[in-house]
Amino acid sequence: MTRKAKATIAVLSTLIAYVSVNSIIHVLRPAAFVWSAEDREERDWIASSRSWFDRKSCRWLSICGAAHLQTVHGEFGHREPVERVNAHDAEPEAPWRSFWISGASESEWDADERARRQIPDYVFHYAPLVHLYSGEQFWPGDIAEHLHHTTPTLNYTPIQAQWDHPTLRDLDELNKNIPQTDGNNKGESWADWDGRVDGDIPGDTEEDRAKWYDFHQLQQEAAAVHESNTDEHFQAQQILKEELRRRYGGEEIYDNGAGGRSNAPAILVVMDKGNGIVDAFWFYFYSFNLGNTVVNVRFGNHVGDWEHCLVRFHNGKPKALFFSAHQGGEAYSYEAVEKIGQRPVIYSAEGSHAMYATAGVQEYLLPWGLLHDVTDRGPLWDPLLNTKAYTYDFDNKHLRASTFSPSAPTEWFHYRGHWGDKFYPLGDSRQYRFAGQYHFVNGPLGPKFKHLNRHKVCQGPDRSPCVIKNYVEQGKRPRRWGSSRQGE
Template sequence: MRRSGRRCFYAIIAIALAYIIISGVISRFTKGRHQDPIFDLENKDWVASSGSWADRAACNYFGICGAFHLFTRTHGGQIPNALPSTNNHSEYWSSGRPGDWSEEEKQLREIPQYIFDHAPYVHLSSREQFWPTDLAEHLTHTSPHLGYEMILEEHSNGSTILHELNEIAGGLGGHNVYLASNDDLSQWPSWLTGATNIPGPGNVRLDVTDTPDGPPAKPTLRHHQELRKRALKSSSETSERQLREVPSGRSTAPAFLIVVPKEDGIVDAFWFFFYSFNHAQKVINIQFGNHIGDWEHTLIRFRNGKPQYVSLSEHHFGAAYAWDAIEKYLPTDDGAMVGTRSNETATELAKRPVVYSAVGSHAMYATPGHHPYILPWDLLHDDTDRGPLWDPTLNLHSYTYDLQTIRASTRNPSTPTGWFDFAGRWGDKYFKLSDPRQYRFAGQYHYMNGPYGPKAKFLNRKEPCQGPGIKKCQIKEWVGDERPKRLHSSNSDQN
């Protein structure tokens, strides 16, 4: 049995290595046929940055770049617990300038109550090490760079006028501007972990049963109060007058709500969540896709005030579900969260969907459990569970957006908007090959570019599905192992 397992393991490694080498050779002989000329020019400089002839040759001919870096200590070991921040970031979030708004302007900034009534809950992973981050704190630990070169200090890294960085000469309208870390990431600086922003446990408990598509409901996080699991004896024990919101699940890192009204009575509510670091998953114990800064979101689409669909960000793609398919939580009088999958009363009354953030990558899913993606044989996967419960409505900056102008909502009139118009990346440019922390196999980087912000997340989409190149948007009417009833399909134009 052991020999069979070892043979299978070695076979997978051999196939993976063969794929890396073959793809590298193919890339070598098809170079320039399908790639952007600017990328070809940058890649030439990137490879040339290595001081090793052997490394440059392996990179050019086989697509194996920085292999020797795998045997070099590239991080500081154990990820530390973050110390409480000594900076007061509240001033940043009250630095906007509300005007003397007319009634018409107030209406443009007003967010309907039904959007808050149907706000999502987010289960962070119980194994998470990189938690939500206050965007203002992230800015104090980063500096704007034009590619790899720091921009003059007159452009403050903590400025409320980040949109001015879009006008930097040579910045390609801001797209070549990066907010690079001021600290050595190999030492895991404490601000990167966001450990002080774990949602407060309060008195919240989960009254949900284990489902076939997920792990046990009980999380194991030390920082989070152990969630008591209790099944209701009868759904009749919970009455509507006993229900109330509970002040639990607040994170000191704010969430962001951007409401986009559209035609035919459609209103899209984008709930954005920011993390200072994306800790990538491993393929055969090798990491691809680490990056500074991480934006994730959940879209809830309404038509005429009624929720219709939920779309979740998952890496370069996503998943969209009919409203009735998504699990929802119902807070009760004694502070418990009752799940719609295990309680009939909750199914009738619950309004707020629950989504799950994957450990490390923070990709969002509709269920707890194991989520393979892209590669076969489960080589690459995300994991989610019922870890700390985050209620984004308890610390929120909300805005309205007509696809031209971003406006602070009437709920937080002094919150700044300059960060939204920043067209650059919220992290470093992918590290050079000369950096001992960097390697690239088959075109996949260990440390890749930081992400663009919410403005680049296809807020103008006509269908709930996200991302470029999506020709057909499929709306699932089930999650997990539930039997599909029917499948919505419609053409999507997100240009």
């Protein structure tokens, strides 16, 4: 028998064994193949393909939509990236602008209600800055504008007319169409002035960290919170301006040459968790998430993308930050991350918008850098220039527009559905799946479902450990938890 024949027999034997084992496991343990929310609809998803060969190949070999596969070449989509424009030159009569001033009237609040809506000054003093990727194609988006171009659907079927778009004021009314659930959703050198401290941090003892690391373990006595005063705020702004002058040669952050300014509003949700602990969640929305590539094939695209950074304060002082990245993220002590003045700096990855503490290549999930994000010191975005700020009472599920943006609507926050398309059927020419990874996945759930009442800084389950690093590592994979691949 020739060597070529032996090799052929070996390949066929391996293929037969793989198909046999795969089919037996499918029959005996179908749940073993449910790795994500998309996988729960396996049978109907496969049946959507008109090709018998495609259905069988997907069922037995886990090769789905091979005829649809396209390797990456050039920019994603069919249009050149739109040139950035200054917010002052944008269309003034855009209908979605009025969505943001449809909330309750400030005149209806008494003194106690105003106090519940007040956000401490220090939350703004330490607001993160974001370096967008220099070649980013999908920039921060306005959720009001996103809804203006959205037609709500349920299982691929429109439930409203194409011209009847939801708004921030009535988005939660779509909840009546959503089935009830159990609710468990749960290489660049550093500048010498970046404000980081690597290694041991003065005063960061186990005794001090125990006061804010896990608020659930603390006693219920309220700790005194030291409010920042006007002089501190003025000093913080002066330090920021000086650092920006050093970094950008004197240009203001909102100028075209320096700022990469986006007029899309960021969402700030502040929760007072008692014992002097205040969590400030900064949410950033993008209308599209461009998935990353493995051997020049792209996986993980989805419409709608929510990312967030949490800054945890104890007695008015920033202690730790969490940067979301895919299904995981990293937590750092405040001293460890780069800062401009006293404001932390985040690096947003190209396409995926995952958040990192450094510029460079960021590996995750797969070894040898097969799957990675890329960040750099691209345009600097200051979300504080256009923020809609809220306070949130988790126990009563009550979101309040803050005194910072009193007319901001709140209904959109309680929407339980996805902020993007349902993952496309196998019969759709845009869809394919290999090794359990889909080209298009479900859009994400909104900020309300990002474990806001977390005990620790990390987004993972409260029972899981949360490592808060006192140093920044480049090239390390973000921690991963859960089984869902919904975008953030």
